[in-house]
Amino acid sequence: MEATIRRWVKSLIIFAVLLGLLYFLIAIGDLVKLMIISAILAYVLDPLVTMIEANGLNRTPATAILFSVMTLFFALIMILLLPVISSEIVSISRSIDPEKAQAAFAQLESFLAGFTAFLGVPDLNLTTTLVDMVVQYGNDIFGNLLSVVSLFTNLVLIPFIAFFLLKDGRTIKKYLVSLVPNRYFELTCNLLYKMDIQLGNYIRGQVIDASIIGLLSILALSLLQVQNAILIGTVAGIANVIPYIGPICGAVIAIVLSLLETGDMGLVLYIAIAFIIVQLLDNVVVQPTVVAKNVNLPPLLVLLVVIIGGKFFGILGMLLSVPLTAVLKVFLVEGYTTYKQYNFS
Amino acid sequence: MDSFWGNIFRQKDEEAEGIRNILKKIPIFEGLRRKELAAVERILYRREYKAGEIVLNQGDPAAGMYIIEKGKVQVVFEPTQQVIAELYDGDFFGELALMDESPRSATVVARLDCKMLGFFQSDLLDLIERNPRLGVKIVMRLLSVIGERLKKSNDQVQALQIKLYNMKQRRKTPAGDE
Numbered sequence: 438m439e440a441t442i443r444r445w446v447k448s449l450i451i452f453a454v455l456l457g458l459l460y461f462l463i464a465i466g467d468l469v470k471l472m473i474i475s476a477i478l479a480y481v482l483d484p485l486v487t488m489i490e491a492n493g494l495n496r497t498p499a500t501a502i503l504f505s506v507m508t509l510f511f512a513l514i515m516i517l518l519l520p521v522i523s524s525e526i527v528s529i530s531r532s533i534d535p536e537k538a539q540a541a542f543a544q545l546e547s548f549l550a551g552f553t554a555f556l557g558v559p560d561l562n563l564t565t566t567l568v569d570m571v572v573q574y575g576n577d578i579f580g581n582l583l584s585v586v587s588l589f590t591n592l593v594l595i596p597f598i599a600f601f602l603l604k605d606g607r608t609i610k611k612y613l614v615s616l617v618p619n620r621y622f623e624l625t626c627n628l629l630y631k632m633d634i635q636l637g638n639y640i641r642g643q644v645i646d647a648s649i650i651g652l653l654s655i656l657a658l659s660l661l662q663v664q665n666a667i668l669i670g671t672v673a674g675i676a677n678v679i680p681y682i683g684p685i686c687g688a689v690i691a692i693v694l695s696l697l698e699t700g701d702m703g704l705v706l707y708i709a710i711a712f713i714i715v716q717l718l719d720n721v722v723v724q725p726t727v728v729a730k731n732v733n734l735p736p737l738l739v740l741l742v743v744i745i746g747g748k749f750f751g752i753l754g755m756l757l758s759v760p761l762t763a764v765l766k767v768f769l770v771e772g773y774t775t776y777k778q779y780n781f782s
Numbered sequence: 783m784d785s786f787w788g789n790i791f792r793q794k795d796e797e798a799e800g801i802r803n804i805l806k807k808i809p810i811f812e813g814l815r816r817k818e819l820a821a822v823e824r825i826l827y828r829r830e831y832k833a834g835e836i837v838l839n840q841g842d843p844a845a846g847m848y849i850i851e852k853g854k855v856q857v858v859f860e861p862t863q864q865v866i867a868e869l870y871d872g873d874f875f876g877e878l879a880l881m882d883e884s885p886r887s888a889t890v891v892a893r894l895d896c897k898m899l900g901f902f903q904s905d906l907l908d909l910i911e912r913n914p915r916l917g918v919k920i921v922m923r924l925l926s927v928i929g930e931r932l933k934k935s936n937d938q939v940q941a942l943q944i945k946l947y948n949m950k951q952r953r954k955t956p957a958g959d960e
Contacts, residue, residue, distance in 0.1 A: 490912040611827065619831055622900070623838065623845045626827070630845075630904035778843045 466750055471591065473757055475598035479606065480640045482507075486603055500604045504596060522668050620781070628775045635767045640760060642727045643678055649723050650677040650715060654687065657711035661704065663695050673712070677719070679743055679759050681736050684719075688712035734762060798823055801899065804851055807872055810923045818916050825909060827900035831892040840889040844879030846902030853896025858889045868893070880906055880924055 462469050482503060489499035602609075610629065617625045651674020658666035673687030691712065692705050739759060746758025802819045805811045811822060828851075831837055837848065840860040850873050857867040857875060866888055869875055875890060880903050910917030 487908075487911050491914060607825070614827060619829060619835060619837075622827070622829060623842065626900075626902050626904065627843060627845045630902075633904075775843070780839050780841055 463749055470750060470753055470757065471594055471598065473761065474591075475595050475602060477640055477644075477760065478595060478599040479602040480637055481644050482599065482603060483606075483637065484641070496607075497604055500600060503603075504600055507596070518667065522671070624775055624779050628771055631771045631775065632767050635771065636764060639763055639767070643760065645727045646719065646723055647674045647677050649727075650674045650684075650719055653715045653718060654691075654712070657715055658691065658708070661707050661711060663691065663704070663708065664698055665694060669694060673715075675756065678756055680734065680739050682740065682743055684712070684716050734759065734766065738762065801826065801828075801851070804849060804872060804899070808849060808874055809927050810847075810874070810877065810920060812923060814916070814919065818919070821909070821913060821916060822901075822920070825901070825905040827902070829898050829900055831896040831898060833892055833894050833896075835892045837890040837892055837896075837898065838876065838886050840887065841885045843883050844876065844886050845883070845904070846879050846900055846906075847874055847876040848890075849874045849899040849901065851897040851899055853892060853898070854894040855896060856891050856893050858891060860889050877924060877927060879903060881928070 486496070486499050486503050489502055490496060494502070614622070614625055614629070651670050653670075654673040655666050655670030658670055663669065669687075669691045672690055673684075676683040676687040676690075679686070688709060691708050695701070695704050695708060739762075742758040742762045743755050746754035746756075746761075748754075750757070798820070801823045802816070805814070805819050805822060811819060814822065826849075831853070837855060838844075840858075850869055850871055852871055855869050855875070856865050857869065858864065859866050867875075876886070878884075879886075880901070883903070906917065906920065910921070
């Protein structure tokens with residue numbers, strides 16, 4: 438009886454501590470976001486640092502060399518792409534012609550009404566809802582996106598934290614392991630190793646996948662002569678990180694923007710086909726090659742965590758919620774499997 | 783203040799030097815240069831065990847080998863509780879775990895307060911990726927240690943087979959024939 442009470446009290450304390458920790462993490466949300474993005478960056482760059490190390494350099498100079506090259510590379514990309522993207526953002530907000538958009542959505546609504554009539558949905562009210570929303574909040578969305586990333590501070594802080602995580606990652610790991618009691622020492626080492634492999638593969642796979650999808654989308658949209666192809670393609674690539682929902686969001690953004698700008702319904706069909714082809718390529722060729730299959734998440738869970746992530750941390754929260762859930766899944770599954778293999782009686 | 787930091791760093795250096803001296807005598811790290819030994823020293827886990835504490839359990843997944851920096855351990859075969867070996871300062875055990883993850887074949891218990899160095903398969907694999915030359919050196923030495931153990935085991939098996947054969951022959955031969 439006493440043992441049961443003790444176990445209950447212990448569980449309650451652990452639960453309270455976890456709840457407190459969650460509250461604390463939400464309270465310092467911005468810092469958590471920074472740490473997560475830095476950790477992802479460190480994970481993506483780790484194999485490159487290891488490759489440089491294999492040529493006889495120590496960890497610190499290897500990391501420094503990689504960061505110097507990366508800084509130059511990004512500076513070059515910024516110089517080349519930033520003016521294009523910012524002019525695309527400006528052109529989107531300028532080119533939105535409410536009248537043209539209204540006409541286009543009226544056309545789209547009548548097109549969709551044919552399909553929805555038999556479902557007993559008489560009026561979709563697409564025009565009023567979407568046009569109002571997009572025209573009123575269009576600028577805010579991009580404003581939020583930029584403010585969430587807090588461009589200048591974060592552009593310095595993220596690489597800075599990632600640099601130290603890369604350089605001192607092993608020392609940090611060694612220190613954390615040294616805190617683990619002897620009994621769980623081997624289990625911890627084993628678990629960390631397995632998690633590291635799975636997470637590394639998953640995160641690197643996702644980044645490569647998003648980059649390829651972004652490039653393919655830019656290519657497809659450019660071929661269709663869609664204005665702002667680079668911006669829309671980039672958004673589509675990033676959105677692709679969220680399974681099931683992301684690709685649809687990418688396509689919808691592209692369609693809505695091109696409708697607002699051109700009002701051409703024919704283009705909508707081509708854009709939809711282009712995105713379907715890109716998604717087919719993603720599912721058949723890219724994902725099986727680069728993304729680790731063992732971190733698959735069920736669709737309902739993805740939907741839930743994206744909603745929760747969005748609720749607490751906005752757009753960035755939606756993007757990070759899926760990789761974080763994957764981290765948690767790997768931790769729980771590997772933790773349980775590894776724990777079961779050990780005899781702790 | 784200077785002497786405070788100086789003391790800490792000196793202590794760390796002395797510790798590292800002590801570990802390198804132990805490593806030099808371990809066959810797996812034999813012939814490694816000072817810089818290479820330092821690279822190995824950096825990935826080792828230093829652990830302390832109280833007398834009577836279990837270092838590893840028979841049947842648990844194997845993750846790496848241990849080097850006894852100071853102390854004494856007993857290797858025990860669980861089903862019979864038979865003590866297979868007693869190991870002291872500078873000895874090592876569990877080296878097969880560097881090659882595969884099959885379960886531990888015996889339990890190891892600290893008999894005195896021990897200081898140990900843990901060298902794990904994951905860190906060896908990481909070392910091979912970062913420093914292939916050093917990684918290959920260690921793996922070759924490891925193979926030769928395991929090879930020697932295998933030869934010894936083969937000799938023992940052969941000796942036992944001969945003993946068994948002789949016993950069978952003796953049984954077959956009637957007592958009166960002798």
